[in-house]
Amino acid sequence: MKRTEIAELLDTDAGTAAEIATSFADLRRINRWFGGVATAESLVEAAFRNLNTNSLTLLEVAAGAGYVPSTVQQRMRRRGLYLDITLLDRAASHLRNGSLTSATAAVVGDALALPFRDSTFDLVDCSLFTHHLSPEQVVQFAGEALRVCRSAVLINDLIRHPLHLALVYAGTPLYRGRITRHDAPASVRQAYTIAEMRGMLAKTAAVRVEIRSHYLFRMGAVAWKA
16 A cells, blocks of 8 residues: 555644544544553553663654653553653644643644753653654654654554554544544544664664554554664
8 A cells, every 4th residue: 555645634723722632532532442541651662661760751753642651651650660851842722732740841843853951851752653754754753752852762653564453443432522533533544564664763863763654554563872
């Protein structure tokens, strides 16, 4: 299945405030039921294990409402592992749709020009973000993420596959918002395969790249910094 770039409505806030909030609620359910949270948890848990620590700082890029990292943070805490999260999104309206607490930092900024100094965070993470980027932009983002992290970049995204697209269309009755009904199939059509992601990350300064497939056509990629 050839990759097709399609503008997603949530990217441009093409909807009312209520429609955008409904779309974020749909995304929470999709991530909870269909592997998004599980993939993120697996990536973060592996980072804790590999770095042999019980405390890490994490920048979540294109964080949106911040549901995925905050859920992983809660699950890690139950295991005695502490994740200090900073959320970054290009739109303040996206961040306001989340459940931010006083302990969560939130920054409006550009993922392709991250507004942080080198090696500011232990980890840089993103969920359902890289499929929005062109191949050249994925390499640019990964380079920026490697710059501001100390240890690794974690990428949690969809895998492009015809069966995945069929499943997304079959799940249409579960989507409560018109934005999701448009954006969900668009996301699969412009997602990358594991081979494509590996090739893009090979063009960065990462010293090692690990990519695994996860439940329901999710990929988890780790680009390790020297």
